[in-house]
Structures are given as C-alpha cells and as structure tokens.
Amino acid sequence: MGNTEKLMNQIMELKFTSKSLQRQARKCEKEEKEQKLKVKKAIEKGNMDGARIYAENAIRKRTEQMNYLRLSSRLDAVVARLDTQAKMQVIGKSMGSIVKSLDSALATGNLQKMSETMDKFEQQFVNMEVQAEFMEGAMAGSTSLSTPETEVNSLMQQVADDYGLEVSVGLPQAAAHAIPAKETEKVDEDDLSRRLAELKARG
Numbered sequence: 001m002g003n004t005e006k007l008m009n010q011i012m013e014l015k016f017t018s019k020s021l022q023r024q025a026r027k028c029e030k031e032e033k034e035q036k037l038k039v040k041k042a043i044e045k046g047n048m049d050g051a052r053i054y055a056e057n058a059i060r061k062r063t064e065q066m067n068y069l070r071l072s073s074r075l076d077a078v079v080a081r082l083d084t085q086a087k088m089q090v091i092g093k094s095m096g097s098i099v100k101s102l103d104s105a106l107a108t109g110n111l112q113k114m115s116e117t118m119d120k121f122e123q124q125f126v127n128m129e130v131q132a133e134f135m136e137g138a139m140a141g142s143t144s145l146s147t148p149e150t151e152v153n154s155l156m157q158q159v160a161d162d163y164g165l166e167v168s169v170g171l172p173q174a175a176a177h178a179i180p181a182k183e184t185e186k187v188d189e190d191d192l193s194r195r196l197a198e199l200k201a202r203g
C-alpha cells in the first residue's frame with residue numbers, strides 16, 4: 001500500500017502546482033486588461049508611441065497567460081495519467097482476489113459464486129475502460145491550447161474599436177503613426193489649394 005500512498009501524495013502536489021499556474025494565468029489576464037486600458041488612454045491623447053509600448057506589454061502578458069494555461073493543462077494530463085495508474089494498482093490487487101475466488105468456485109463447482117465473481121471481474125474492466133477514456137480526453141485537452149496570432153497594430157485597432165476611437169493602425173498599408181483628424185483635414189485643404197494653384201498656373 002506504501003507505493004499507492006506515495007503516488008497519491010505526488011498527485012496531490014501536482015494538483016496544487018496546477019492550481020498555482022492557473023492563478024498566475026489569471027494574474028497575467030488582469031495585467032493584460034490594465035495594459036489595454038493604457039493603450040486606450042494613450043490613443044485618446046494621440047500618443048501612438050506610448051500606445052504601441054502598452055500594446056506590446058499586453059501581448060506579452062497574453063503570451064505569458066497562455067503559457068501558464070498550457071503548462072497547467074499538461075500537468076492536469078499527467079495527474080490524470082498518475083491517477084489512473086494509482087487506480088490500476090488498486091484494481092490489480094482486487095484482480096488477484098477475484099482470480100482466487102474463481103479458482104475456489106471452480107474447485108467446489110459453485111455456479112452461483114462463479115457468476116457473482118465474473119460480475120465483479122467484468123466490472124473491474126468497465127472501471128479500467130472509463131479511466132482510460134478519461135485519460136485520453138485529458139491528454140487531448142492538453143494540446144488544444146495554442147498561442148493566438150497577435151500583432152501590435154491589430155491590438156491597437158481592437159482597443160480603438162472597442163472604445164469607439166478613431167485610429168488607423170490595423171491595416172498593413174497604414175502609417176506607423178495615425179494622423180489626428182484635424183491634421184488630416186488640414187493636409188487635404190493644403191493639397192487642394194496646391195492643385196488649384198497648379199491649374200491656375202497652367203491656365
């Protein structure tokens with residue numbers, strides 16, 4: 001029984017570590033939200049360099065969060081496997097007693113006892129199949145998390161859209177720094193004046 005107890009202790013420690021990783025992931029998620037709020041405030045002030053730095057920080061925190069979650073998920077899969085192994089050890093011991101019961105039932109020709117023993121025997125296999133399916137599910141889940149494709153511009157655009165702010169940073173052809181609306185109007189007016197002057201000169 002000593003080995004099974006040791007295994008159960010290891011399982012408990014791993015579960016504790018997994019929960020700790022999940023706490024770290026939640027902390028990163030909170031910090032990511034804080035950085036996104038700073039992106040919003042920087043965009044409102046027209047500070048695109050600052051917004052870019054905060055966006056980079058937010059992406060870094062999101063990546064950290066996904067790494068913590070991935071590690072936690074992998075640990076959970078290991079715990080599921082160890083848990084199954086611990087149960088298999090218990091099942092293995094009870095299998096031995098079932099085989100002995102079958103032997104004695106065969107020796108005495110007691111059909112009722114043989115039938116009851118076979119019921120127990122089959123139930124052990126059902127338990128093993130359920131455990132195996134659970135473990136496979138846990139292992140499949142451990143690879144389901146993947147780091148999302150994130151870019152500074154798309155995050156800045158997302159924050160701007162969320163808060164209804166005017167900024168053009170999401171498109172590949174967009175300039176590195178968005179021009180405030182008033183400046184854009186001024187540039188358009190200057191361009192129009194220049195064109196009119198050129199037409200007059202030609203005339």
